[in-house]
Amino acid sequence: MRIGKQDKPFSAICTSDAETITVRGLDLCSEVIGKVDFTSYFWLLVTGTLPTPPQRVMADAVLTAIAEHGLVPSVVAARMTYAAAPEAMQGAVAAGLLGCGSVVLGSAEKAGQFLASCVAASGASSPEAAARAAIAELRAQRLAVPGLGHPQHAGGDPRAHRLIAIAREQGMAGAHCAMLDTVSAALPEAIGRSLPINVNGAIAGVMLDAGFPLAALKGISLLARTAGLIGHLQEETTQPIGFILSGAAAAAIDCDGAKAD
Numbered sequence: 001m002r003i004g005k006q007d008k009p010f011s012a013i014c015t016s017d018a019e020t021i022t023v024r025g026l027d028l029c030s031e032v033i034g035k036v037d038f039t040s041y042f043w044l045l046v047t048g049t050l051p052t053p054p055q056r057v058m059a060d061a062v063l064t065a066i067a068e069h070g071l072v073p074s075v076v077a078a079r080m081t082y083a084a085a086p087e088a089m090q091g092a093v094a095a096g097l098l099g100c101g102s103v104v105l106g107s108a109e110k111a112g113q114f115l116a117s118c119v120a121a122s123g124a125s126s127p128e129a130a131a132r133a134a135i136a137e138l139r140a141q142r143l144a145v146p147g148l149g150h151p152q153h154a155g156g157d158p159r160a161h162r163l164i165a166i167a168r169e170q171g172m173a174g175a176h177c178a179m180l181d182t183v184s185a186a187l188p189e190a191i192g193r194s195l196p197i198n199v200n201g202a203i204a205g206v207m208l209d210a211g212f213p214l215a216a217l218k219g220i221s222l223l224a225r226t227a228g229l230i231g232h233l234q235e236e237t238t239q240p241i242g243f244i245l246s247g248a249a250a251a252a253i254d255c256d257g258a259k260a261d
Contacts, residue, residue: 012048024048039063042223046216054170058210059220061166062203065159066105066221068228074099076245078229083242089233096229097222105225109218111147112204115176116214118183122175131183135190145191147201148184160202167206174209 014023021028024044032041036050039060043051051059078096085091102110114134122130138145164180167173180201188194200221207217236242 047213054172055210057170058167058172058206061163062207062220063224065163065199067224073104074225075229075232079232079236079242080246082233082236083240092233093226093229100222100225105221107146108200108203108221111201112208112214112217114146115179115204116208118179119175127179127182131186132190135186147180147204148195148197156196157198159199160197163202163206167209172206172210176208177205180205
């Protein structure tokens with residue numbers, strides 16, 4: 001049964017023959033291995049071109065900023081899975097990544113979509129008007145403003161501050177970073193209080209301004225968090241806490257189910 005479009009059976013990423021492996025038009029062994037750092041290679045794989053020096057600095061900073069953040073849900077899921085199935089590290093990594101949705105880790109994607117729509121709308125009015133209209137639409141749906149607010153860093157997310165500072169140093173701060181500031185400035189009047197820019201808002205702003213594709217924005221967080229998960233799983237082999245986490249969860253939650261008839 002034919003499903004979906006099938007008229008372009010091509011991939012531009014990789015090919016090989018008996019002697020060579022070619023990735024994005026470059027010979028893997030003679031032009032990439034030992035010559036291209038992994039951050040630049042990731043950029044090449046996603047976009048088809050090697051990053052400029054400022055783009056590489058920006059992508060590397062973002063990957064570093066989001067790789068590790070303690071015992072967040074994705075890490076807890078990974079360590080508990082590894083405790084139960086130590087023969088399958090890939091399953092534990094997958095367990096951690098599968099929980100990366102719109103609330104945890106995937107929120108950079110939502111922030112990117114929000115900022116991109118605001119920037120697009122500003123062409124017909126002004127950045128301030130576009131920001132106010134977008135916030136009002138979210139408020140009407142009882143939705144939070146993506147990229148703003150943090151439960152712990154109420155005075156400002158230090159990772160966001162650093163990423164935006166690097167973007168400015170590298171000449172990478174453009175329309176999306178400016179829109180992030182515009183949205184932040186509009187919040188007190190729109191919702192009655194200010195909210196700090198969080199790391200996901202900063203990631204969206206700086207990476208879109210650096211020219212990284214919006215559709216691949218979530219991949220930044222997934223790649224970075226994979227490194228963090230592997231670190232936690234290695235520690236799990238020497239300092240296991242997976243079953244401690246499981247036991248703490250069981251102890252913290254009471255059952256309120258009604259007795260069956």
